[in-house]
Amino acid sequence: MVAVVGVALLLGPVLYAGVWAWLRKAILAAPTALAFSRVAAVADVPAEPATSPAGNLRFSVLIAARDEATALPQLLLALQQQTLPPSQFEVLIADDHSADGTAALVNAAAVTLPFSLRLISLPAGVTGKKAALAAAVAQARAAWVVCTDADCCPAPGWLAAYAGLLRTSPQALHFVSGPVRLTPGGAWFDELLGLEFAGLVGVGAGCLGRGRPTMCNGANLAFRRATFHEVGGYADNQGLASGDDEFLLHKIHQRYPAGVRFLAASQAVVDTPAPGTLPALLRQRVRWASKWPHYRTAAPRQLALLVLGVNVSLALGLGLALAWPALGPWVAGGWALKLGADAWLLAPVLGLLRRRRWLAWLLPLQLLYAPYALAVGLAGRRGGYRWKGRQVR
Secondary structure, X not given: OHHHHHHHHHHHHHHHHHHHHHHHHHHHHOOEHHHHOOHHHHOOOOOOOOOOOOOXXXXXXEEEEOOOOOOHHHHHHHHHOOOOOHHHEEEEEEEOOOOOOHHHHHXXXXXXXOOEEEEEEOOOOOOOHHHHHHHHHHHOOOOEEEEEEOOOEEOOXXXXXXXXXXXXXXXXXXXXXXXXXXXXXXXOOHHXXXXXXXXXXXXXXHHHHOOOOOOOOOOOEEEEHXXXXXXXXOHHHOOOOOOOOXXXXXXXXXXXXXXXXXXXXXXXXXXXXXXXXXXXXXXXXXXXXXXXXXXXXXXXXXXXXXXXXXXXXXXXXXXXXHHOHHHHHHXXXXXXXXXXXXXXXHHHHHHHHOOHHHHHHHHHHHHHHHHHHHHHHHHHHHOOEEEOOEXXX
16 A cells, blocks of 8 residues: 555656656757857858848847836846947837836936937826737837846846847747846845746746747747737737736747747846745736636646646655655655756756856755645636736736
8 A cells, every 4th residue: 555655656756857857958958158159250140131121220129117217227227238239229118107207217318328219108098018018019120029127137148149049040030038037136035936936947948949838938038020910919818917928939839839949048148136025926926827727738737737736746745654654765755856856957047047056945945835836826816916006817
């Protein structure tokens, strides 16, 4: 009887470890920083053809903003420090009815910055991040759109890394997901959260590499402007507040399965602040979880079930081992498989993010993860949350 229960407890971790090893191989095969360390050296490779009369304008950088007057100066400074010449990108900030002086700040900065900066104000009755991004896409001039968030800080080589990928890619690309790193928000769980977030980045990268995309992050992604219009943009999920990034990824992948890529370049990392309090963290994660029931592809649901099932089985195993000590070796084996698989997957991701020290928090994160994931998942299915001062679903 002990062996039967023990084998049952091990099935999940064994499957999990196999999937994680499969994903890790895809992460290691992704384009790396070495490929783009000398963009100028590949000048003889034809660049992506322009689809607008914008001259040498490579990118339109889009930012949706609502009450971001405090955060925007840091982002604008980071954009001013890009190694890509300012003549090769423009920045469009779509203001979602801010009441804190965001519009005035953008208009004032547009006079002094070396790159083209434009403010787009949403009309009355039109709200939300997707509406803001769609309005910005409609006025973008470059063939490629690059998105980030108003409270983010991209590395100086961010746009140059995207340019390098597009110049050296052996096939036509339509969507590129980039790496995102959490910066401390001042909470006791900062490094735990950074490690968990790095895991999301790694799994998203591996799934992209395996042709079964699950997740990406709107803080760092790029897509062809023409492809956005071709797949209908956000038209079929406009009523959902979340998912501007992942729903678009899934639609573009369905149309162009070979045209999506993860950019594993250290100089392409975008920093985003971690939630500073536990309530803020839970609100953010519930917002993310709220889109899960609306996925139209199987991969995200399958991945979510695998991760949740394995974490719950590990917690259950601990409880059973306390009541039934003979199960101890089986439970220990399951925990070793799970933690070993996580460390194996996270190692290259943390190297990319230059945060290898976070791996020390792997065991504490595992102990907390099962109740946290269950609570967020159930709250996400219930729907409804407050975001940016609005009640959304």
